[in-house]
Amino acid sequence: GQNIDQPTEMTATEGAIVQINCTYQTSGFNGLFWYQQHAGEAPTFLSYNVLDGLEEKGRFSSFLSRSKGYSYLLLKELQMKDSASYLCAVIDSNYQLIWGAGTKLIIKP
Amino acid sequence: GAVVSQHPSWVICKSGTSVKIECRSLDFQATTMFWYRQFPKQSLMLMATSNEGSKATYEQGVEKDKFLINHASLTLSTLTVTSAHPEDSSFYICSARDGGAGSQPQHFGDGTRLSIL
Numbered sequence: 647g648q649n650i651d652q653p654t655e656m657t658a659t660e661g662a663i664v665q666i667n668c669t670y671q672t673s674g675f676n677g678l679f680w681y682q683q684h685a686g687e688a689p690t691f692l693s694y695n696v697l698d699g700l701e702e703k704g705r706f707s708s709f710l711s712r713s714k715g716y717s718y719l720l721l722k723e724l725q726m727k728d729s730a731s732y733l734c735a736v737i738d739s740n741y742q743l744i745w746g747a748g749t750k751l752i753i754k755p
Numbered sequence: 756g757a758v759v760s761q762h763p764s765w766v767i768c769k770s771g772t773s774v775k776i777e778c779r780s781l782d783f784q785a786t787t788m789f790w791y792r793q794f795p796k797q798s799l800m801l802m803a804t805s806n807e808g809s810k811a812t813y814e815q816g817v818e819k820d821k822f823l824i825n826h827a828s829l830t831l832s833t834l835t836v837t838s839a840h841p842e843d844s845s846f847y848i849c850s851a852r853d854g855g856a857g858s859q860p861q862h863f864g865d866g867t868r869l870s871i872l
Contacts, residue, residue, distance in 0.1 A: 677858045688761075688848045688863040689799070696858065733799070737858055743789075747798040 648672045650746035652734050657752045658724055666719045666732050666749045674739020680708050680719045681733040683748065689733055692719070721751075729753045757783050757853045761864025769872055770841060776834045776867045778849030784829040785851035789861060790822070793846045805832045839871045 650670045658664040670678070677696040681689035695701055695710035695717060707720040719732055734746040758781040766774050778788055788805040803813045803824055811824035821843075823835040832851075836843055846868050850861035 679860055686846075688866040691860045691862060694858075694860055741858070743801075743861065745799055745801070 648738060648744050650734055650736060650744055652746045652749045654747070655750045655752065657754060660724055660726060660753055660755050662724050663720065663722050664724060664751065666721070666751065668717045668719070668734035668746060670715050670717075670734070670736045670744070672736050672738045672744055675712060676737040676739065676741060678710055678717050678737070679735045679743075681735065682730050683733060684730045724753050726753050726755070757851070757862040759849065759851050759862045759864040761849050761867055763867060764865060765868050767870045767872065768839065771838055772871075774836045774839055774869060776836075776847055776849070778832045778834070778851065778864050780830045780851045783853040785853065786829065787852050788826060788832040789850045790824060790834050791848045791850065793848060799848070836869065839869070841871045844869055844871045
């Protein structure tokens with residue numbers, strides 16, 4: 647079966663750094679997305695990785711290791727507005743998008 | 756950037772009513788659109804994949820006669836919840852992919868909060 651694992655919930659402090667991990671087992675791989683979803687709102691696209699390595703975009707970075715079936719989203723200089731759920735999603739060999747259950751990130755002052 | 760507009764944002768109606776939700780890609784053509792449902796504090800659940808000019812592909816357990824999908828143009832897909840009941844109350848979200856490539860990100864509408872009394 648296809649499976650994406652990410653922690654259910656994480657807590658971090660304002661101004662700090664947090665890393666949200668995602669591991670996947672899918673039938674093939676054609677890329678990995680990270681989305682942010684605030685409570686009561688639709689998801690918004692954050693990043694896309696298809697090759698190994700780190701993609702940096704401002705305070706957010708996303709890393710991929712295809713051989714390990716592993717990705718992480720790194721958030722720096724955390725702000726209260728970063729409190730949200732972060733969704734990892736993988737494109738499989740049929741170009742179907744497989745969603746993780748999301749990680750709820752709680753930022754404390 | 757790719758913008759997806761979803762309308763209406765909120766619907767409150769009586770049991771037995773049919774409700775139509777529209778999803779439009781405003782600045783790009785979307786061969787494929789997706790319909791999701793999300794219950795409070797739960798994950799996104801894909802209901803169906805909508806392809807322009809053809810029948811939608813429904814996920815297992817989703818009643819196609821209950822949730823009618825029409826994707827008549829490259830910029831518009833509609834979801835009609837027929838004879839809605841309180842258990843259909845949920846947050847419905849559409850997304851669209853810019854172009855035909857499966858590796859393009861999905862861009863989401865703002866969602867429709869449906870409450871059936």
